[in-house]
Amino acid sequence: MEPIYIPRLTKLPDGTETIEFKEFFQDLETLTPVQGVCRVTHKGNFLETAVKADTIITLCCDRCLQQYNHRLSVETAEFLWLTDGEAIDPEEIPLDEDLIIEEMVETLPKDGTFDVGSWIYEQLCLELPQRKLCSADCGGITLSPSQTEQPDARWSALEALRGQLPN
Numbered sequence: 011m012e013p014i015y016i017p018r019l020t021k022l023p024d025g026t027e028t029i030e031f032k033e034f035f036q037d038l039e040t041l042t043p044v045q046g047v048c049r050v051t052h053k054g055n056f057l058e059t060a061v062k063a064d065t066i067i068t069l070c071c072d073r074c075l076q077q078y079n080h081r082l083s084v085e086t087a088e089f090l091w092l093t094d095g096e097a098i099d100p101e102e103i104p105l106d107e108d109l110i111i112e113e114m115v116e117t118l119p120k121d122g123t124f125d126v127g128s129w130i131y132e133q134l135c136l137e138l139p140q141r142k143l144c145s146a147d148c149g150g151i152t153l154s155p156s157q158t159e160q161p162d163a164r165w166s167a168l169e170a171l172r173g174q175l176p177n
C-alpha cells in the first residue's frame with residue numbers, strides 16, 4: 011500500500027482519501043488476504059484515520075497447543091497530530107470536538123507521508139488475542155485411549171520382526 015503524501019489530502023474532497031484493499035501484509039501471516047477499507051481525513055492540524063478490516067489467521071492454542079483458525083477483525087479510529095517537526099506542546103492542542111489528549115500521542119510531520127499500510131498492520135497486531143484459546147471450553151492436552159493403552163503401532167512392526175529372527 012502506497013504511503014499517503016499528507017499535503018495532497020488537502021486537495022481532495024473533504025480532505026479525505028478512502029482506500030479499499032484486499033492484500034497480504036508482510037510480517038503478518040494470514041490464511042486469507044486482509045480485506046477492508048481505510049479512510050484518512052485531513053482535519054487541518056491532525057489526521058483522522060479509520061480502518062475496518064478482517065482476515066483469518068492461524069493461531070496456536072495456549073492450552074492444548076493445537077492450531078486453530080481465528081477471525082481477526084479490526085474496526086478502529088485514531089487521531090494523528092501534525093507537526094512542523096517540533097515537539098508538541100499539549101497546551102496548544104485544541105480540546106474542542108471530543109478529542110482526548112491521550113489519543114493524540116502519535117505525531118506526523120505535516121509535509122511528510124503517512125504510511126497507511128504500517129498503520130493498518132499495527133491496528134491488526136493490537137487486535138491479536140492476548141490469550142489464545144481454540145474454544146472457550148478447551149480442555150487442554152488430553153491423551154486419547156490409543157496413546158495410553160494400546161502399544162505404539164511403530165513397535166508392533168518390530169515385534170513381528172523379532173519373531174522372525176533366529177535365536
Ligand SMILES: [Zn+2]
Pocket residue numbers: 071072073074075076143144145148149150
Ligand atoms: Zn485448545
